[in-house]
Amino acid sequence: MKDQAAPGDVPAASAPQRLSTRETAERLGVKPETVYAYVSRGQLSSTRAPDGRGSTFDAAEVDALARRTGRREPSPATGDLVFRTGITLIEGDRYYFRGVDATELAGQYPYEEVAEWLWTGVLRPGIRFMAPAEALSAAHRAVESLPAHSGSTDRLRVAAIAAATADPLRFDLSREAVLAGARSLIPTLVEALPLAAGGRSEGSEGVASQGAADGTGAQLARRLWPKLTTRPADEPSIAALDTALTLLIDHDLAASTLAARVAASAHAHPYAVVSAGLGVLEGPLHGAASGLAHRMLTEVLERGSAVPVVADHLRSGRRVPGLGHRLYISEDPRAQALFALLADVPQAARALAAARDVVTTTARHAPLHANVDLALAVLSVSSGMAADAGETVFAVSRTAGWIAHALEEYGERPLRMRPSGQYTGPRPPQPLPTATDVPPRSSYGPHSAQR
Known part of the structure; x- marks a missing residue:
């Protein structure tokens, strides 16, 4: 709480x-x-x-x-x-939402209140985002039609598109219309996801009955919990999930946010803006990075030590997941805040110790600090969640940030993001290609995760 x-x-x-x-x-x-x-x-x-x-x-x-x-x-x-933005400032190993320390906001207010405040500058205690019946029905049908092996981000993208089709006024880019759509889209994304493992947990029944009883719907973190795990929800775990949602709302112009702003610059409607962000988020160097940390942490727990696991990563030339961030010299402040809450979750003790073991072991090779992916992995591993749970949390949370950036971009000169390409191909005129021509194979250089 x-x-x-x-x-x-x-x-x-x-x-x-x-x-x-x-x-x-x-x-x-x-x-x-x-x-x-x-x-x-x-x-x-x-x-x-x-x-x-x-x-x-x-x-x-x-x-x-x-x-x-x-x-x-x-x-x-x-x-x-x-690009100028008044949403997030990253400075001195801290980050701020509209000038307010984001970790303090996450410790004081729930996700929906912070999202609303970020959009409007007004704090509305107790606000709950609700999914319209028509949009939710369309999203449910679309998500249920997907193959069973579909990932969570697949489902979220499809849910966003389906919700858009149920909103004939989605092309209204006035501030009021965009905000109304955002307040309905986020809970639609959550409610459209299937229950974890296809079953109904004790915790999810409690959430459903609470929403029906008070007519306002439960806190978003409580509604998301049964989509991620079949384990009953306890208060410390819900607090950790809600804080993770709040911490991840925005992080300056990360790759998915830039994609969202490009879409908004073309005056795409908010659902399309979110779809653009989701498309980039799924990359293993962005939103899916927490899944790599989840698998690594699971292996550390199985093998009883981080040493052989870290050694395997280094031997194969792979980065150790969940460590380092290009924008922070010391530990990611989002990881710090989440680790502090997870310390109050008894079932997270082993995973938290394993994460610290990874940091300590890797420090012998390189002075890297934990980032938010490792903290999300502790939450997902200790709560019996699937490996892509962190990606789901990231996507749901960041939707609010993409909307905030879209609101900014709608007020800018349209189509301003039009860089010029530096052509490096053969100079014309070239002969017409023939069937025997074989294009050179593309090569990929090293990249680093960017959240």
Whole structure:
């Protein structure tokens, strides 16, 4: 159970961000002199800087002007794609949702409240997302038609598409319509998933009766639990699952989020935006990475030590799953928060010890710290979940983040993400191909997981 917040603990909207003249010019893609020309024409307001030197400008007003003038995104010196976002900041081995420490939010508020706050800036205690009957019926039928061996992300993608067909107003991209669709899509994805192992657990019956009794539906984590495992749900385990959902809502422009923003840039409807994110999430270097950590942790428990398991990975040239993150020097803060909660779950003790053994053993070879994949693996292994359970948690959770990014992108200049390709093929003119031509085999270089 999450601690109840005092009235003064509600995340407040931060003060409007102020930009210097130089920062304003960079956002607009113009020279500083042009900024003052905008001021003189009444297109931009300025305030004298506190030190009396220069002026400051309201960031929201600058962004609105940038959209009206249709400026092109300035190219960063690094050559990497950079997009302004007010959702997540990763800095100093911590990460923040709209300026608030994300791990503190996850420890204080449940998933649905944090998602709603991230979208709207308003905290709504006790909010529950509900699946419309028509959308849920369509999603159920579509998911049930899939082969038995289908993975959880297969089912989620199909459920999202089916829910879209049940929403004739899905092309309405107004903020109110997008938010209404998001509040219904997330629970539809959860409810469309089959019960774990095809049976009904004691915990799932309790969840169903609770939702029917109060007419509002149970907390999303409680509804998701019986889809992941047949074991009864205890409060510490539900708290851990809910926290995992909250921690994973967003993580800056990860690969799936970038895909979602590209779709939103083309003014695809929210269901298509989520489908784009799900398509990328399934990669083994992204959302599916927790499944690799699950299998490794299971093997460590079976063999009684991390040493032979880590040695096998190193001998075969494979990365040790669940370790290291390109954005953090020390331990992933999401892993820290989840490990702390799992320490209160008695049945997680062995898996938690095995995870620590993996970290300690690998440290002899490379100073890598645990990431959120390893923490998700502890949760899934100790709760009797399938290997892809972490991927399911990740997908359901990140749907809220994709919607937040879509809301931002709908306010930007459409189709702005159009990089130019650097052609490296043979120069024309080339002769027409013949049946004997054999294309060269593609080669794949090393990659690292990016969450």
